[in-house]
Amino acid sequence: MSSHGQTYSIAFLTILRKEIRRFARIWIQTVFPPVITTALYFLIFGKMIGSQLAPIDGYAYIDYIVPGLIMMGVLTNSYGNVVSSFYGAKFGHYVEEMMIAPIPHSLILLGYVAGGVARGLVVGIIVTVVAAFFTDIHLHNLWVALSVMILTAIMFSLGGFINAVYANSFDDISIIPTFVLTPLTYLGGVFYSIQLLPGIWQDISMFNPILYIVNAFRYGLLGVSDIDLSIAYSIIILFIAVLYGFSLYLLKKGIGIRT
Amino acid sequence: MxxxxxxxxxxxxxxxxxxxxxxxxxxxxxxxxxxxxxxxxxxxxxxxxxxxxxxxxxxxxxxxxxxxxxxxxxxxxxxxxxxxxxxxxxxxxxxxxxxxxxxxxxxxxxxxxxxxxxxxxxxxxxxxxxxxxxxxxxxxxxxxxxxxxxxxxxxxxxxxxxxxxxxxxxxxxxxxxxxxxxxxxxxxxxxxxxxxxxxxxxxxxxxxxxxxxxxxxxxxxxxxxKLNKETFILDVKNNLEEAPQLSCGYPTRLIDPHCLEVEVQREQGLNPVFKELNDKGIEILSMRNKANRLEELFLDLVESSGTTL
CATH class of the missing domain: 3.40.50.300 (P-loop containing nucleotide triphosphate hydrolases)
Known part of the structure; x- marks a missing residue:
């Protein structure tokens, strides 16, 4: 490995390690709440209400909502990790530690995104384990499930990064998750198939990126989806490319960081 | 280099x-x-x-x-x-x-x-x-x-x-x-x-x-x-009512009845000050710089450039 390559890999691993230590240190605020929330979803929507509902696409309701709930944990936690960590670094001025160091902007971004992916995956795995207490976990295609999970974590980590760059207060880092992410998640087919919606609402749902994520992941676990898998991958990858380019532009310009 | x-x-x-x-x-x-x-x-x-x-x-x-x-x-x-x-x-x-x-x-x-x-x-x-x-x-x-x-x-x-x-x-x-x-x-x-x-x-x-x-x-x-002047603070034993006028021309200012400020130009010495104060019966207990030398120069330069500190 060239000396630059070695320097950059050490810098990247330092950011990643720092990010993992951060969410591990405050696990009671980061990893534990999704366990409680999803256990309640499984208990109330899956067991209590779900047992009264007809199967969807041949699966019991509790089995049908497992993929959506796992993805909900992945996307909210990867987003939440980067937005709170990067905004904290801005607020405490310790983002300057990285800005003055010989680290390319792309590497800073990748370090934070990797941290977000790590938390997203940890929460995704924990939610899967919790789900296993309530129902059997199906696995139709491991590679689809794994790749969608990772791509989703990347996409929402980038979203969290952009939110953090523009945030000027701690209120600003909770606005998007509360008023945008949560409604999109609930309307993104986590709890239902869009086939059950009237025509116009099916069309409107197609503008919701979370719909593609949930359905692609549902295909990975159950082998059923409302969306064609290749379209879902294309949409996710397109979002990642656009968000990555925009994040890098913000970092290079120093928006919200440099004067 | x-x-x-x-x-x-x-x-x-x-x-x-x-x-x-x-x-x-x-x-x-x-x-x-x-x-x-x-x-x-x-x-x-x-x-x-x-x-x-x-x-x-x-x-x-x-x-x-x-x-x-x-x-x-x-x-x-x-x-x-x-x-x-x-x-x-x-x-x-x-x-x-x-x-x-x-x-x-x-x-x-x-x-x-x-x-x-x-x-x-x-x-x-x-x-x-x-x-x-x-x-x-x-x-x-x-x-x-x-x-x-x-x-x-x-x-x-x-x-x-x-x-x-x-x-x-x-x-x-x-x-x-x-x-x-x-x-x-x-x-x-x-x-x-x-x-x-x-x-x-x-x-x-x-x-x-x-x-x-x-x-x-x-x-x-x-x-x-480049420092042209230094200001000294003299602690005196006497109870002064006003700053003594020195015939050697050094400006003086009374800070309090026991504390006197004297401005000395670079080419001037302190001996005339001591001698004249001694002649006036003023006993000097101690002496110190009002500010360090660089501080005086800094204030001179910055004030002459028009900044109000």
Whole structure:
């Protein structure tokens, strides 16, 4: 490995390690709440209400909502990790530690995104384990499930990064998750198939990126989806490319960081 | 001799149209202990911010050890260690982690970083606190932590922006000794400080910046030779009602009934003052400088450039 390559890999691993230590240190605020929330979803929507509902696409309701709930944990936690960590670094001025160091902007971004992916995956795995207490976990295609999970974590980590760059207060880092992410998640087919919606609402749902994520992941676990898998991958990858380019532009310009 | 820092026609205009730097030129030679002085808002921190990539410049050029900070940014940054004015580390990380993370950002492998971290923390009296959360440290310890962090990648140029602000005099002096040692071992140091005694003690060369312009840039001794007058405070035993008029022409001012201020021009001596006060029956108990010499010069220069302090 060239000396630059070695320097950059050490810098990247330092950011990643720092990010993992951060969410591990405050696990009671980061990893534990999704366990409680999803256990309640499984208990109330899956067991209590779900047992009264007809199967969807041949699966019991509790089995049908497992993929959506796992993805909900992945996307909210990867987003939440980067937005709170990067905004904290801005607020405490310790983002300057990285800005003055010989680290390319792309590497800073990748370090934070990797941290977000790590938390997203940890929460995704924990939610899967919790789900296993309530129902059997199906696995139709491991590679689809794994790749969608990772791509989703990347996409929402980038979203969290952009939110953090523009945030000027701690209120600003909770606005998007509360008023945008949560409604999109609930309307993104986590709890239902869009086939059950009237025509116009099916069309409107197609503008919701979370719909593609949930359905692609549902295909990975159950082998059923409302969306064609290749379209879902294309949409996710397109979002990642656009968000990555925009994040890098913000970092290079120093928006919200440099004067 | 190698130039550690070269600044040419550096300008900075902030978004609110405030012109912080009006085309400054500055050179710092390798191995120097260089002082950058100026009143609040003069442009010191903006200059440091631009050198360290924390502030975008409007125009001009900055080179660190021959590396342009834009065209060869990574090489330039590798040469710099920064101790900023405000605490800028994660207060919720252990002390050791703050330093080791910084080593990682500069690509220093952990097996090399650990002994360096031990040396830096021991040298600055923080080794016993290495496992403590940074927020638990006192203000002085936090400042020392930032120095340890800045040195972890062995920078060729160490920039200290008010490193001893709020630090008690005993600790300040021990930090001076440490910084002198670092400089002696070959690290070029640029220091901004409000304590002019500190600059006089440490810096071989000085620049004074005011209203975005360098108004003086010279060797410290040369600068001090420019000082035309010194003001002394005399504590007297007598109970004075008014300042005595001295026939030798030295201006005097009564601060309180037992304290007299005398202004002495550079070519004048103090003997006539003592003699005349003695003749008037005024007994002098002690004498001290009103301000240190550099402070007087600084005030003269800055006031003559039109800044109200």
């Amino acid at each position: 190698t130039t550690a820092l070269k600044i040419s026609e550096l300008k900075k205009v902030y978004n609110n149209n405030f012109e912080a730097l009006k085309g400054i030129n500055l050179e710092v030679q390798q191995g120097d202990f260089f002082g950058l002085l100026g009143p609040n808002g003069a442009g010191k921190s903006t200059t440091i911010g631009i050198i360290t990539a924390l502030v975008n410049k409007t125009a001009g050029q900055v080179e660190v050890f021959g590396h342009d900070i834009e065209e060869n940014a990574m090489a330039a940054r590798r040469c710099i260690g920064l101790v900023p004015q405000e605490f800028n580390f994660n207060q919720f990380e252990p002390v050791e982690e703050v330093v080791l993370n910084q080593a990682g950002y500069y690509g220093v492998p952990l097996k090399e970083a650990r002994p360096r971290c031990e040396w830096a923390l021991k040298s600055l009296g923080l080794w016993e606190k290495r496992r403590n959360m940074a927020r638990r440290l006192s203000g002085g310890m936090k400042r020392r932590l930032m120095i340890a962090r800045a040195l972890i990648h062995k920078p060729k140029l160490l920039i200290l922006d008010e490193p001893t602000a709020g630090v008690d005099i005993e600790l300040r002096r021990s930090m001076w000794e440490f910084l002198k040692e670092v400089n002696t071992k070959g690290t070029t140091i640029i220091l901004t400080t409000h304590y002019l005694e500190e600059a006089e003690q440490l810096c071989r060369n000085l620049a004074i910046i005011d209203q975005g312009k360098i108004i003086e840039n010279a060797n410290t001794k040369t600068l001090l030779n």
